[in-house]
Every structure is written in C-alpha cells, then in structure tokens.
Amino acid sequence: xxxxxxxxxxxxxxxxxxxxxxxxxxxxxxxxxxxxxxxxxxxxxxxxxxxxxxxxxxxxxxxxxxxxxxxxxxxxxxxxxxxxxxxxxxxxxxxxxxxxxxxxxxxxxxxxxxxxxxxxxxxxxxxxxxxxxxxxxxxxxxxxxxxxxxxxxxxxxxxxxxxxxxxxxxxxxxxxxxxxxxxxxxxxxxxxxxxxxxxxxxxxxxxxxxxxxxxxxxxxxxxxxxxxxxxxxxxxxxxxxxxxxxxxxxxxxxxxxxxxxxxxxxxxxxxxxxxxxxxxxxxxxxxxxxxxxxxxxxxxxxxxxxxxxxxxxxxxxxxxxxxxxxxxxxxxxxxxxxxxxx
DNA sequence: AAGGCGGGGTG
DNA sequence: CACCCAGCCTT
Numbered sequence: 530x531x532x533x534x535x536x537x538x539x540x541x542x543x544x545x546x547x548x549x550x551x552x553x554x555x556x557x558x559x560x561x562x563x564x565x566x567x568x569x570x571x572x573x574x575x576x577x578x579x580x581x582x583x584x585x586x587x588x589x590x591x592x593x594x595x596x597x598x599x600x601x602x603x604x605x606x607x608x609x610x611x612x613x614x615x616x617x618x619x620x621x622x623x624x625x626x627x628x629x630x631x632x633x634x635x636x637x638x639x640x641x642x643x644x645x646x647x648x649x650x651x652x653x654x655x656x657x658x659x660x661x662x663x664x665x666x667x668x669x670x671x672x673x674x675x676x677x678x679x680x681x682x683x684x685x686x687x688x689x690x691x692x693x694x695x696x697x698x699x700x701x702x703x704x705x706x707x708x709x710x711x712x713x714x715x716x717x718x719x720x721x722x723x724x725x726x727x728x729x730x731x732x733x734x735x736x737x738x739x740x741x742x743x744x745x746x747x748x749x750x751x752x753x754x755x756x757x758x759x760x761x762x763x764x765x766x767x768x769x770x771x772x773x774x775x776x777x778x779x780x781x782x783x784x785x786x787x788x789x790x791x792x793x794x795x796x797x798x799x800x801x802x803x804x805x806x807x808x809x810x811x812x813x814x815x816x817x818x819x820x821x822x823x824x825x826x827x828x829x830x831x832x833x834x835x836x837x838x839x840x841x842x843x844x845x846x847x848x849x850x851x852x853x854x855x856x857x858x859x860x861x862x863x864x865x866x867x868x869x870x871x
Numbered sequence: 872a873a874g875g876c877g878g879g880g881t882g
Numbered sequence: 883c884a885c886c887c888a889g890c891c892t893t
Contacts, residue, residue, distance in 0.1 A: 575888040582879055582887085616877025619891075653890050673888050693872060720888055729886055730882070761885065762874085789876065817883085818877055862878065 542683070542742050543706035543715060549738035550718030555580075555725070558588060560717070565639035565664040566597055572656045573620050580724070586615055597637055601628035606858065609792050613859040618791045623651030641665050654696060663713035670703035671716040672696050675723025680706075681755035682727060685744035691759040761820065769826045770796040772867060773804070773847075775838040780847035781858065789821070794858045800830055801841055807831050816863040827867055 554560070557580065559571040570590060574583045590611050594600040600608070605625055612621035627649040631639060639660075640646050646657040654672075661667035670676065677690040680702050688698055707715045726733045734746050745751045773780045773796070781794045810829040815822065832838045842849055850858075855868060 572888060577876090577887055577889060578878085579880075579887055614878070616879085617889085619876070620889090623890085651890065655889060659888070671888075674886085675888070716888095724888085757885095759873090763884090791876085819879095819885090820874095820876070 539702075539705040540708065542739060543708050545738050545742070546706075546718045546722060547708055547711060547715055550714060550721060553725075553738075554718065554721050558584075558591075563664045565641075565660055567591060568660050568663050569639070569652075569656070570594075570624070572659050573624050573651060574615065576620065576656070577617060578615060583615060586611065597628050597631050597639065600625065601632045605792070609859045610857060614862060618793060618859075619786070620651055622786060622792060626650045627652065639664075643667070643669075659716060662716050666712060668704075668707065668709050668712045670700050670707055670712075671720075672699050672703055673720065675720045675727075676703055677755045678729065679719060679723050679727045679739075682732075682745040682751055683739060683743050685748055685750060685754065687754070687756045689758050690755040691757040763820060763822055765824070766821045767824045767826070769798055769828075770864065770867075771798070771800045771804075771828050771830050772796055773800065773830045773832065773838070773841070775832055775835055775849070778849040778851055779855075780842050780845075781850055781855065782845065782847045790861045792859075793861050794855075795861065795864060796827075797841075797845055797847060800828075801837075803837070804830050804832055804841070807833060814863070823863060825863055 559567050562568070571587055574587050574590070593611060594603060594608075603625070605622070608625045609618065609621045612618060615621075630649055631637060634640075635645070640649075641661070641664075643657055643661060646652055646660060647654070652660075656671075658667075658669040659671035662669050662671055674690075676699050677695060680686065680699050681688065681690060684702070688695065690699075703719070722737070722739075726737050730752075732751050734740055734743070734751060737743065737746070740746055743751075745754050780797055782797065783794050784790050784792060786792055807830050808828050809831055811826070813824065813826050815824050817823070832841070839849070841847070852868065860868065
C-alpha cells in the first residue's frame with residue numbers, strides 16, 4: 530500500500546458515494562428487493578452484460594421462473610430459450626443446475642453461508658459477495674469491473690486489473706471505503722457510478738460526486754486507468770451448415786456443452802453425397818464475435834425423396850421440425866437470421 | 872496463470 | 883476495427 534492511500538480518507542469517500550446513490554441511483558426492477566433468488570438471477574444475467582442489453586431478459590425470466598422450485602423443475606431447453614441472445618450460454622446451463630442444487634442440498638432455501646453459496650454452479654467470488662451483501666447485509670465488497678475502474682482512477686493506481694490478484698487487491702481498497710452498515714447499497718452505488726458516470730470512455734467527471742477525491746482526474750489522467758495488460762485475441766472460425774428441407778420441415782440438432790453456443794441448436798454441417806445435386810442456394814456470410822471472426826457457408830438443400838430425408842435425419846441424430854416448431858428452440862444469433870431469409 | 876466463452880454497443 | 887461490459891470455469 531502506498532503512502533497516498535494511507536493518507537486518503539477512505540470512509541469519507543465511501544459515505545459521499547452512498548449519499549450520491551440515494552439521489553442518483555438507478556431505478557431497476559431488482560432494486561428494492563432482498564430476495565436472494567432475484568438478486569442471484571440478476572447477477573448472473575448481468576455478468577459481462579450491460580443493463581440495457583439484459584433488462585428484458587431479466588423481467589421475462591423472473592416472470593416465467595419466479596422461484597427456485599419453478600426453475601429447478603423446468604426443462605433445460607426452456608431455460609436456454611429464455612437466455613437466447615444473451616450469450617455465454619453456460620450461464621443458463623449452470624443457473625439451472627444450481628437451482629437443482631438448492632432444491633437437493635438446501636431444501637429449496639437459498640443458502641446464506643459464503644462457502645455454500647460459492648459451491649453453486651456459476652457463482653464465483655463476485656456473485657457470492659453481491660448476494661450476501663445485498664440480501665444478508667454481509668460486509669463484503671462485490672468487486673467487479675466497475676470497482677477496478679473507479680478505484681484505479683480515484684487512486685491513479687496502475688495495478689493490473691487483468692491480473693489474477695486484482696480481485697483481492699481492489700477488495701482491500703473497497704473494504705476500507707465501504708460504510709459497514711450499508712454494504713449492499715455501497716456495492717450498488719459503485720456499480721451505478723461506474724456505469725453511469727465513471728464510464729470506461731468519456732467519463733462524466735463534471736457529474737462525479739468523487740471528483741475532488743479522484744487522483745486521476747486531478748492529474749488529467751482518467752483515460753490511463755484502469756491498466757489492463759491482456760489484449761483480446763480474435764481467431765478465425767469457418768463453419769458450414771446445410772439447411773436441409775423437405776415438405777416445410779428442416780433438420781436441426783442440439784450442440785454439445787463444449788466449444789461455442791453450448792446446448793443451442795444448429796443445422797447439419799455435412800450432407801450425404803447424393804443430396805449434393807439438390808442444393809439450390811448457397812451463400813457465405815461473415816459475423817464478428819468478440820473473440821472470433823466467423824465465416825459461415827450455408828447451403829439450402831431440398832431432397833426429393835422423403836425416405837432419404839428421414840434416413841439422413843435418423844443417422845445423424847437430427848430432428849425434422851417446422852419453422853413454427855423451431856420457435857421453442859434457441860439458435861445462435863447468426864443462424865437465427867437464416868431461418869427467415871434462406 | 873492463462874485461455875475460452877456471445878452478443879450488443881461505442882469510438 | 884478494437885475494446886468494453888454486474889465473471890466463471892477449465893486446464
């Protein structure tokens with residue numbers, strides 16, 4: 530810990546942040562509740578996901594699965610359907626498994642011990658701290674990307690936010706700043722400040738309640754923080770799909786839980802040789818993901834023999850389904866577009 | 872400790 | 883195009 534930090538009045542800054550939150554905090558559907566189920570769901574949905582992107586998903590999810598029991602009893606496909614378009618689909622799989630864990634291991638009552646919460650699939654240190662502080666008043670900072678950004682700016686601290694030690698490092702800073710009687714509100718305040726004011730780019734420093742406390746601002750260096758050493762790597766991925774159609778039905782198959790698009794549905798990626806004369810359309814589209822540049826070749830195939838169509842489906846483990854029937858399934862975004870345009 | 876995992880938005 | 887986001891899991 531450097532001397533500049535020892536001299537700072539941490540708690541005073543935390544109180545100022547809390548005061549700002551009382552008048553400027555966002556009005557969100559998962560605020561004003563201490564139901565650990567709801568807080569849990571919202572924390573998972575908003576991992577690596579902006580509020581504007583996931584808000585409808587949250588509301589729809591809570592309406593359809595209002596409690597642990599309902600979620601645990603649901604079909605996996607339906608849970609994933611409610612995750613369609615959010616990305617990082619292992620979250621949906623894990624959230625379903627965790628609901629069943631809560632039913633089996635805790636009689637349907639959301640656990641309140643840190644070690645127990647951490648055992649639930651898909652819940653790490655951040656989410657456990659968020660649930661415990663907001664729902665149970667535990668004095669734990671919920672250190673996420675907002676904390677890294679806000680704290681590194683306040684202290685003009687070049688600690689590498691992408692390092693594995695960042696969580697513990699910023700947890701110590703946050704703990705000194707946190708008013709111990711309102712840990713949940715403090716954590717929510719830091720998130721709101723980070724997303725609305727202390728934004729990654731173009732921070733609204735003239736609206737910031739902590740402006741005078743912010744070393745980066747006073748030095749004119751807000752753009753230098755947080756420091757992150759990791760660079761996003763983009764790799765190329767080429768995919769081929771065949772939209773095999775007969776009498777209004779087409780073939781789909783569920784992906785495994787490895788690689789991308791876990792448990793989502795896709796089309797066959799190869800066909801038998803005697804179908805190749807029945808290819809009527811072909812197109813190639815590129816699609817940019819965060820870590821991958823996709824090139825997708827898609828062919829439309831219309832076999833003229835129902836027996837061969839069903840035989841091919843059976844051998845490949847494919848299901849023949851109508852366009853209406855496919856609405857209950859989740860397709861990757863790039864493939865979903867083809868459903869209506871092919 | 873490092874790499875992988877989506878999709879939407881922004882500059 | 884690069885980078886960001888209420889991170890977690892696997893290796």
